[in-house]
Amino acid sequence: MASGENVSVVDARRGWFVVDASGQVLGRLASRVARVLSGKHRASYIPYLDTGDFVVVTNAEKVRLTGVKTEDKVYRRHTGYPGGLRTVSARDMQAKFPERLIEEAVRGMLPKTKLGRKQFKKLKVYRGAKHPHEAQQPRPLKISAAKSGQ
DSSP, X not given: OOTTOOTTOOOOOOOEEEEEOTTOBHHHHHHHHHHHHHTXXXXXXXXXXXXXXXXXXXXXXXXXXXXXXXXXXXXXXXXXXXXXXEEEEHHHHXXXXXXXXXXXXXXXXXXXXXXXXXXXXXXXXXXXXXXXXXXXXXXXXXXXXXXXXX
């Protein structure tokens, strides 16, 4: 390496991937998407740099939760006011805001730093099969299907 060369500058050519969430298990889908967002799928991965790709997730309403998570899993947020804890079950979240269900799962798998927030901005989640990112020519991202016995 020549002196004066900047190590933090990486030629990160960001690709675009599209994932169909139909019938996919939420956790498996989220872990694969988080891996691509952070760039761990590349040989040029550097932990402290954002080298990941953009990911478009379609058919968010068709994602699956295994076991009794639809009844037992609870999402919590706080309004900031005293007594302002709000809870929503996974069933209600999937019915009203299926995009948020996937976003929360992926956000939990990314770093809780400035870098993680930057990586999360490259995630685009849509309820239906259509998305406005056709101009970027996204490639399909292969995610292994869940076992049929579940």
